[in-house]
Amino acid sequence: MRTFTERSDTRRVDDEPSMPTRYPDQVLEEFAKLAEECSICYQCGTCTSACPSARDLYRGPRRLVRLILAGEIDALFASDDLWRCTECGACTTACRMEIDVASVLARVRALERIHGSIRCPERTAAEAAARRLERHPRIENVLFAAAMAARGHVPRDVVGAAEAGMKIVRTRLPGPKRAATGASPTRPTVTLPFYAGCSLPQDGELHALVHEVAAGFGVRLDEVDAGCCGHPSRGAVPTHFTSDERVWTACPACDASLAEASVDTAPLWDALVERARREGFALRARSASFVPYVGCLADRDKAIAALGDAAELAGVDMQVAYPGLHNACCGALGGMYRGATKGSKRLLEFAAQAGAPVVTPCVLCRDNVRSAARQLRLSVPVYFWPEFFRAAEPPREEASDA
Ligand code: SF4
Numbered sequence: 229m230r231t232f233t234e235r236s237d238t239r240r241v242d243d244e245p246s247m248p249t250r251y252p253d254q255v256l257e258e259f260a261k262l263a264e265e266c267s268i269c270y271q272c273g274t275c276t277s278a279c280p281s282a283r284d285l286y287r288g289p290r291r292l293v294r295l296i297l298a299g300e301i302d303a304l305f306a307s308d309d310l311w312r313c314t315e316c317g318a319c320t321t322a323c324r325m326e327i328d329v330a331s332v333l334a335r336v337r338a339l340e341r342i343h344g345s346i347r348c349p350e351r352t353a354a355e356a357a358a359r360r361l362e363r364h365p366r367i368e369n370v371l372f373a374a375a376m377a378a379r380g381h382v383p384r385d386v387v388g389a390a391e392a393g394m395k396i397v398r399t400r401l402p403g404p405k406r407a408a409t410g411a412s413p414t415r416p417t418v419t420l421p422f423y424a425g426c427s428l429p430q431d432g433e434l435h436a437l438v439h440e441v442a443a444g445f446g447v448r449l450d451e452v453d454a455g456c457c458g459h460p461s462r463g464a465v466p467t468h469f470t471s472d473e474r475v476w477t478a479c480p481a482c483d484a485s486l487a488e489a490s491v492d493t494a495p496l497w498d499a500l501v502e503r504a505r506r507e508g509f510a511l512r513a514r515s516a517s518f519v520p521y522v523g524c525l526a527d528r529d530k531a532i533a534a535l536g537d538a539a540e541l542a543g544v545d546m547q548v549a550y551p552g553l554h555n556a557c558c559g560a561l562g563g564m565y566r567g568a569t570k571g572s573k574r575l576l577e578f579a580a581q582a583g584a585p586v587v588t589p590c591v592l593c594r595d596n597v598r599s600a601a602r603q604l605r606l607s608v609p610v611y612f613w614p615e616f617f618r619a620a621e622p623p624r625e626e627a628s629d630a
C-alpha cells in the first residue's frame with residue numbers, strides 16, 4: 229500500500245504500456261522547446277543537491293530534466309515529483325548552465341494539468357486551491373480540508389488538523405478578534421503596511437500575537453486584507469494584490485509569490501530586528517539557545533542570518549549544523565503535508581540532542597515540524613518567530629528621592 233511519504237511515482241516507467249501515448253502537436257511542440265532550452269544540461273546534479281525536497285523525492289530536478297531531454301513525456305506525466313516541487317527556485321539559482329529549472333518544471337506542470345492524469349494529493353490540492361481562488365479571495369482551511377477529504381485525501385496529522393480546526397472555530401466566534409494594534413506606549417511608533425496572507429488570520433490567537441509583539445517594538449501594523457498571495461494554486465491563479473510600496477509579511481510563501489507579481493516584500497521580523505538595532509534596545513528570548521529552521525521558500529542564508537541577528541540582540545545561542553539541515557522540506561512537499569520527511573527528522577534529532585527548541589519565521593513550517601515531532605515522538609518545542617522573540621522591556625525609571 230502506498231503511504232504519503234513513499235518516494236515513488238503514480239505510475240512507474242516500467243509499468244507503462246509498450247505503446248507510448250500520442251499527444252497533441254501543442255504538447256510535442258512545447259516539449260521540443262523545453263528540450264532545446266535544457267539541451268545544455270550536462271546532468272551535473274547540482275540542481276538536485278540544492279533542492280530542499282530532494283531527499284524526499286523519487287526523481288528530483290536532474291532526473292526530470294533528463295526525461296525532458298530523452299523525450300519521455302509519458303514518464304514525466306507519471307511523476308508525482310512534478311507536483312511535489314514547491315517552486316522554491318533553488319534549482320534555478322544553483323544551475324551553472326543558467327537553465328531556469330523551476331520554470332521548466334512549472335511549464336511541464338501546466339501541460340500535465342491538461343494532458344496528464346497524475347492522481348497524487350499535491351495535484352488534487354493544487355486543483356482544489358485553484359478552483360477556490362477563481363471565485364474567492366483566499367483559501368479557507370476547513371473548506372479546503374473538506375474538499376480534500378471528499379477526494380479521498382485525509383489529513384496526515386489528524387491531531388494537528390483538529391487543533392487547527394479548533395483555532396479556526398475560536399477565531400470565528402463572536403468577541404474581540406485581535407489585540408489592540410496600538411504601539412508601545414514607551415517607544416516611538418512607526419506604521420508599516422502588513423500583508424497577513426491566508427493562514428495567519430485563520431489563527432486568531434497567533435494573529436493577535438503578531439500585532440502585540442510588533443507593538444512592543446514600537447511598530448503598528450497597517451494590515452492589508454488582500455486575500456491569497458497565489459502560491460497554493462501553484463501558478464494557476466496569481467494574486468490580485470498590487471502595491472507600489474514595500475509591504476511586510478509574516479510568511480515566506482507570501483514573499484515568494486508576491487515577488488512573482490513584482491510586489492516588493494520583506495519579512496516583518498527583519499524590520500523588527502532592524503528597529504531594535506536602530507533604537508538601541510535588546511530582544512528577549514524564550515530560552516538560552518535555539519535551532520533555526522527557515523523552510524524551503526525563504527532565501528535560506530539571508531533568513532538564517534536574520535535569525536542570527538535576533539539571537540545576538542537577545543544574547544542567546546543559535547545552534548547551526550550545516551545549511552541544508554535548516555531549510556530541508558518541512559513535510560509540505562508541494563503544499564500538502566505528507567508526514568515527517570528525512571529533513572524534518574534530522575532537524576528534530578539535532579534539536580533534541582542540543583536540548584534546544586526549533587524557531588522558524590514561517591507559521592506553516594512551525595505546524596508541519598510540530599506534526600513531525602509528534603509523529604516521531606520527539607519532545608522538541610517548535611516556535612514561530614513571535615512566540616520566541618520579543619522586544620525587551622525598557623528599563624524602569626529610577627525612583628526619585630525627591
Ligand atoms: S544543475 Fe543545470 S546542468 Fe546540472 S543537472 Fe541540473 S539542470 Fe542540468
Ligand code: SF4
Pocket residue numbers: 275278279280281282288289312313314315316317318319320329330333
Ligand atoms: S523549484 Fe525547489 S522544490 Fe522544485 S525542483 Fe527546484 S529546488 Fe526542488
